[in-house]
Amino acid sequence: MDIHLNDSDISQMPEQLRTWFLDWLPKRLNAKPSQPNREPMRPHSSEPETQSIQLSLDLDPPNQTSEEKVDNSHVKLSELFDAGITKRGMSVRVKLKQEIAKKLGRDYINSLEISARGTIVFDGQEFDKPSPLATKVNGSSGNGWVYIEVKKNNEWVCLHELRKNWRKTND
Numbered sequence: 342m343d344i345h346l347n348d349s350d351i352s353q354m355p356e357q358l359r360t361w362f363l364d365w366l367p368k369r370l371n372a373k374p375s376q377p378n379r380e381p382m383r384p385h386s387s388e389p390e391t392q393s394i395q396l397s398l399d400l401d402p403p404n405q406t407s408e409e410k411v412d413n414s415h416v417k418l419s420e421l422f423d424a425g426i427t428k429r430g431m432s433v434r435v436k437l438k439q440e441i442a443k444k445l446g447r448d449y450i451n452s453l454e455i456s457a458r459g460t461i462v463f464d465g466q467e468f469d470k471p472s473p474l475a476t477k478v479n480g481s482s483g484n485g486w487v488y489i490e491v492k493k494n495n496e497w498v499c500l501h502e503l504r505k506n507w508r509k510t511n512d
Contacts, residue, residue, distance in 0.1 A: 355482060416504050417469045422459020424510065426503050431455040432492035435463075435478045435485075450478050455491070471500050 351359060421427045433453035442448050456462055460469045468474040471485025479488070486504055490497040 415470070416507060418455075418461060418471060418500075419459035419469050420511075421500075421503055421507050422455065424507050426507055427455045427459060427491055427493075429455055429457050429459075433461050434490050434492075434497065435475055436488045436490070438479045438481065438483065441479055461489075 351362065354362065418427070422429075431454060432451075433455060434449040434451045435453065436449055437445065437447070450463075453461055453463060456467065458467070458469075460467045461471075461474055462468070463474055463477060466477070468477075471489045472483065473485070475483035475485035475488040486501040487499060489500045491500065491503060492498075493503070
């Protein structure tokens with residue numbers, strides 16, 4: 342797979358990804374010459390000439406254990422519901438990103454709940470995956486497994502913890 346990035350592309354990455362990428366890139370470029378495919382890119386005639394490097398990326402981590410591979414699989418909210426980890430009517434809240442929280446004067450969007458189907462309905466839209474919900478609430482991408490909490494046994498629990506519980510019994 343070839344991915345072409347310029348400075349503008351890199352500056353538009355989410356901060357955590359940009360930091361990881363800029364830390365990873367020099368290590369990758371200093372790898373054995375046979376590792377990356379380093380060919381200078383020739384810009385199209387209508388584009389300004391910029392220096393680019395073409396890298397072949399293997400996005401699967403080396404020596405990944407089967408447990409780590411399972412951790413990368415997609416889990417739906419309805420799967421937590423079907424397993425009895427979440428229940429209809431459980432309170433749900435979505436953490437707001439800092440700039441939105443300041444603007445609204447609060448840290449969470451409250452008054453959400455688990456539906457009869459095990460999903461979460463927000464603004465008339467049903468979500469069976471948490472990240473699209475976190476993105477909709479915050480207006481930019483966010484990891485819903487981290488940003489969304491469910492009130493279980495009178496305590497707010499991050500969806501990530503509930504997903505770990507689901508995985509223990511569904512390997």
